[in-house]
Amino acid sequence: MPGRFTVPVAAVTNNEYNAISGLPARAAHFKRLTLLPLLPTLLIRFTSDRYTLLVAAAHTMAAHSQQAIGIFDSGIGGLTVLREIRQRLPLETIKYLGDTARVPYGTRSAQTVQKYARANTEFLNGQDIKLLVIACNTASAVATEQLRGAYSLPVIDVVGPGARAAVEATSSGRVGIIGTEGTISSGAYQREISALRDGAVIFAQACPLFVPLVEQNWIDAGDPVVQMIVRRYLEPFLDFQIDALVLGCTHYPLLKQAIAQFLGDAITLIDSAEQTARAVEAALREADLLRSERGSAPQYFVTDIPHRFAATGSLFLGESLGDVQLIDIM
Secondary structure, eight states, X not given: OOOOOOOOGGGSOHHHHHHHHOOOHHHHHHXXXXXXXXXXXXXXXXXXXXXXXXXXXXXXXXXHTTSEEEEEESSSTTHHHHHHXXXXXXXXXXXXXXXXXXXXXXXXXXXXXXXHHHHHHHHHHTTOEEEEEEOOHHHHHHHHHHHHHHOSSOEEOSHHHHXXXXXXXXXXXXXXXEEOHHHHHHTHHHHHHHHHSTTOEEEEEEOTTHHHHHHTTOOOTTOHHHHHHHHHHHTTHHHHTOSEEXXXXXXXXXGHHHHXXXXXXXXXXXXXXXXXXXXXXXXXHHTTOOOSSOOOOOEEEESSOHHHHHHHHHXXXXXXXXXXXEOOOO
């Protein structure tokens, strides 16, 4: 008579799980992660010839796919990622957290940014999300692996997709990177690009004034102040003979017109927001977690001055953000 016992689902090996689910090997681990929050309702029944997953009807994968995508950033810059995700995945529900009380992250220590990132994730994890997007390059550079180790949620960062796009775009192998002080000093983009392209020549420049410009909605390419600051930071790149420039902060695409106007057409601007949206779509599609019906409108949460976020965000997205909720995660 075959034996029967109960074990936690995490104890099942990848090969065993693949055999149970019939998933492609590379999708199986992702799907296991999405099942981890359901541990109280999952049992493994062992028989002499197979494993069978018993999933309570109230917690089916179909229901799990209807959960939201969670996004956090230090402020308004992550709306560039939200916009791209909405364009690619119009059926998805999104919950966005802008940590406006502690912007910018780029001038803070790695330990402080990790603490902020953990608090942001803790809040969004409590909002019933199925996937987390770190829409901040600084937090992506220093906190991604920590968050992946601490949470069962799939976590998408913005550094990896941006680096891959830069390698695909460059023909000369000479790549520029601009970002916050924290992102540039972390070396995250430099390591990713060097790992993907042997012999890559990389030029990196911190542009700390770009984030305050965007947060104050000073983004007009014709504004003399904007032009002066862009020139001050980017003029050295004209001598480096790069053919691709990574916009290594999600605030920076809001200055894309001013940057392109200064650098000219010979340099391809790499927008990490566009590449991150592609990565989110690929991850959800492979795990069969895409929504089949249109979800609710995005929800927005901030940690300070919601009316300013709502006003600037509405101008950027071209629509009202509705009720931007003030929360306390300090």
